[in-house]
Amino acid sequence: MNRPVVVGVDGSTASLVAAEHAARAAVLRSRPLHLVHGYLHPLGYGVPINPYDVGLPAPSEEAQKMLERTAADLVGRCPGLAVEVRQVAGGPGATMVEESRRAELVVVGSRGLGGFAGLLLGSVGTQVAAHAHCPVLVVRPVEEPIPVAGPVLVGLDGSEPAALAVGCAADEAARRGDGLVLVHVQPPDGGRRGADEVTETQVAADAEAAELLAVAAATVRERHPGLAVEGRVLRAAKAEQALVEASRNAALIVVGSRGRGGFAGLLLGSVSQALVQHAHCPVLVAHPVGR
Template sequence: MEEHRSVIAGYDGSDEAAAAIRWAARHARQRSLPLHVVHCSLWPLLTRNLGPVPGVAGSGLERAAEAVLEEGLQIAQAAAPALDIDATLLHGLPASHLAAVSARQELVVVGSRGLGGFLGLLVGSVSLELAATASCPVAVIRSDLHPDGPVVVAVDALGSPAALSDACTLASAAQAALTVIHVHQTPAGYAHHGRHWGGDAAGAVLQEALHRARKQAPSVPVDGSVLHDVSVPHAILEASAAARMVVVGTKGQGLLRETIGSTAHAVLHHAQGPVLVSRRGGSY
């Protein structure tokens, strides 16, 4: 019997996490998938005194954690009434729990930075760790949303099949335009008079990606372009400034920058809007 797959959304009470919950609820409704809201309480790592204050109803750290989860559930219900929504309170580090809960699921959704971002990283420690360790796609939602913009996906020289598939799924669910880009990294000094070194091969990569995208997402408009830049991340960021979502792939697993790929790392840190990091293989 096939396992029922869900959209997983982490919530920690922050504004960023609330935006992620709303996005996740709407996306789950578009795809007719259940939503699973998760809150991870850090308090057991800091103290054993979780119980209520004697004589004070509704007090205590455990009750506070339950209230955060209930708030996340209410936000999801308001964003997508009648959606099948479950909620779970866990205790411990959020990234580890979210990676475990989201295994074999459709998608895990988090805010760009929230209360779990205590390491001071620009994008938040939870988002960065999930992008490196999750076994399903990871959507990092920022408040700078462009609901009328296209889904933009970057494909590499091998076509980034996983990222392209995830982008087609997103665009089809939202009935949004899909823009496919391939960045040809042009060494400084090679671009003169409108001519670019290696442009024919880059054009072939794009055309093959467009062909596959139109087959996978036949109900939405698909276009694309080859971009020439000395920096692949810079080109992606420029092209996705008004995107409702930019989709990139990644390589490897782990917590270090190199293990998620320098391009995915840069886009995750600097994109103006939401980013989906494809964790089903492929490179950038």
Template sequence: MTANPPVIVGVDGSPAAFGAVRWAADEALLMGRPLLIVHAVELHGPYGRIVDEHGIAVDAATEIRHWQPGLDVTTATWHGEPARVLVEHSRHASLVVVGSRGSGGFRSLLVGSVGVHLAGYAHCPVLVVHHAERWAGPESLLPRHRPIVVGADGSSAGEHALGLAFAEAAARSVPLTAVRTWHEPEHRRGRSTTSADIGEITARELEADLEPWRAEYPDVPVRAHVAHGPSVPVLLDEARDALMIVLGSRGRGGFQSLAPGSVAQQVLEHSAAPVLVARQG
């Protein structure tokens, strides 16, 4: 990886893609990274068409340079399936950003689409910006003062998600809400442990996981939220007024995978807020 790996954003000429570009530029500025705008073209005709298509990435770069003149912006247009092109570029990136609506490869978050594919296979964190067309116009202000929500399940992937969430919250000067859910065991040996006990144990475990991050980021206000029941409705409810929601790509319990029907995939498909998936290379 390069000394200062870029934030990469995929474009396809749609308003949603340009909304994702604005989010990517914002992330690049906050984290002190350059921005690389990538357009992937699945050619079905003469190869010369790729030259014409490069205008999509160039036009996006021109708009972003007007919006943020101090940002280092470059472009690239590649022949290939968008998901595969972006996964390959993610090997040398700090973050990959895509919109959840658009034409071509960025149309949806159905299984196999670009967003889900990246969330499962990228070599760096992935930010999926839902309904990104909301931020396509220069008059549309990106959210600034909303909290960040992170799913903290106690796994190594959840720990990576906590690190990303704290870094985002610190860079944006916003509060952080850490969510952990618990389920009552179906079969309990004896009755010495009550539901209240399990809830208290879960809360203590979450506080212990948060402690080193609180010490590293003392200026980030943190709220720990422990809930009994399924993870998806809790996370989606917290995300209603959130700036973004951060999840590990693998873990235990509710955040274990990106398989169909998993919590991570359901959150990706249904969250109103952008979702940052803490992929690791």
């Protein structure tokens, strides 16, 4: 099945930047690109006076022109790219989650400005990143150009979602021809002054981190023999802050999701949610395709 790369487009700056990223992702994967506009039912948030008169609204001519202009622009930039456009009668978040059932990758934009002041990712992006049935690329920050240099960064902690994220990150790094950086975050050691103050616990933690990174690197190299892989241990009180800071020097950061039912925050986890809200580069949320 030739699963497409799907991106939601509504004419906003964020969605048009997301479409640009989606076109690049489609070219790298040799997949078609689908531009989808999900529009809300006009009675979706109220009770109609006469429920028997309810029907699906017709697609908008203005939206169709916007989609066709976007498609023409992307084909002009990426000759040979196959682009399909369509409008779907439904809310944008629910539409993209449903589209993800048949997609290789879903791309969403972010309206965030960075920092830890509050929630910055739009509700549609949050919904899709948490509930999609395939990997989701969250494009942020919108005001910056597409990163063309820098490694793919992925955090690992030995969990199953992190293992999926590492595999996804390795595949992406191989497609881009960039290096892969495996990151494990440990709590600070309390500012020890010399080697004599190193505790048994710290030595054991360091050994565990080194083994975790070595095993992951070996697995990646077996799958992608020519890929440059580096392991790093970062020390920070909170893993999410360390990874957000590390994202400044990356072209892409990959995170896992917990993956079944429930609320968006619980699905993404605190680290993943912090990154999709505050990272300094695009974030790829790893979901199993067709899960």
